[in-house]
Amino acid sequence: MTSPHDDGADGKPGVAVRCQENRSVGVRFCDRFAFDADSVHYAVELSAPGLTARVDEVVAWIWDADLGAYLEELAEGYRGWDGERRWRTDDGDLSVSAVFRPGGHVGLTWTVRPWYEAAGGWSASVTTWLEAGEQLAALASDVRHFLAGGRP
Numbered sequence: 716m717t718s719p720h721d722d723g724a725d726g727k728p729g730v731a732v733r734c735q736e737n738r739s740v741g742v743r744f745c746d747r748f749a750f751d752a753d754s755v756h757y758a759v760e761l762s763a764p765g766l767t768a769r770v771d772e773v774v775a776w777i778w779d780a781d782l783g784a785y786l787e788e789l790a791e792g793y794r795g796w797d798g799e800r801r802w803r804t805d806d807g808d809l810s811v812s813a814v815f816r817p818g819g820h821v822g823l824t825w826t827v828r829p830w831y832e833a834a835g836g837w838s839a840s841v842t843t844w845l846e847a848g849e850q851l852a853a854l855a856s857d858v859r860h861f862l863a864g865g866r867p
Contacts, residue, residue, distance in 0.1 A: 730857045732823075734843040735850070739764055742825045742843060744861055746771070753777055755862050759809055759827050761841045768839035770827040773809045775862055782811070783859030789813050789821060790852040806830060819847045 729745035739762070746758040755775045761768045775781055785802040795815040803810035810826045823845065828838040845851050 728861075730854075730861045732825075732843050732845070732854060734841075735820075735846070736844045737763075740841050740843060742841065744858065747861060747864060749864065755864070757862070759825070761825060761827060761839050763841045766839060766841070768827055768837075770808050770829055772830075773804055773827075774806060776805060779805055781859075781862060782809075783855055783862060785811065786851065786855035786858055790848065790855050793819065793847040793851070795819075795847070815847065816844075820844050821847045821851055 729743050729747075731744075732742045734740040741762050743760040743762070744757055745760065747755060748757075749755050753776060756772045757775070758769060758771045759773050782802065785800075789800060792815070795817075798814075800813045801810065802812075808828055808830060810828075812824045812826075814822045814824075816822060821844070822842050824840055824842045826838055826840040829835075845854065
C-alpha cells in the first residue's frame with residue numbers, strides 16, 4: 716500500500732510503500748530538493764524488522780527514464796510477465812527489480828547503495844508485495860507527483 720501524503724516523524728512530505736504481506740517492511744521517499752531544473756535529489760529509507768537503512772541524495776535526472784515511468788509500465792502489465800524487470804538510477808544508488816506472482820501480485824525489491832565515496836561499501840534491500848493493478852498504479856502516480864515536487 717502507498718500513501719501519497721506520508722508525513723514522516725519529521726513532518727515533511729514523502730511517499731511510503733508498505734508490503735501488504737508484512738506491514739513492518741517498507742520504503743519511504745522523502746527530503747526532496749532541487750538545485751536546478753535538470754535534476755531532483757531525494758532520500759530513500761528502507762525498513763524491516765532489524766533493518767533501517769537510508770541513502771541521501773539519490774538523483775533523478777530529467778533526461779533519464781525515471782522511477783515513475785518504470786512503475787507505470789509495471790502497472791500497465793498487471794496481467795503479468797515472465798522473469799524480472801529492472802530499473803536503477805544513473806549512479807546506481809537506488810535499484811528496483813520486479814517479479815510477477817500468480818494471483819496478481821508484484822514483488823518490488825528495493826536496493827540502496829551509498830555513492831562510491833561512502834565508507835564501508837554497504838547495500839541493503841527489502842521486498843514489498845503489492846497488487847499488480849490499482850496499488851501499483853497508485854504508487855507510480857505518488858512517486859511521479861513526489862519527484863515533480865507537487866507539479867501536475
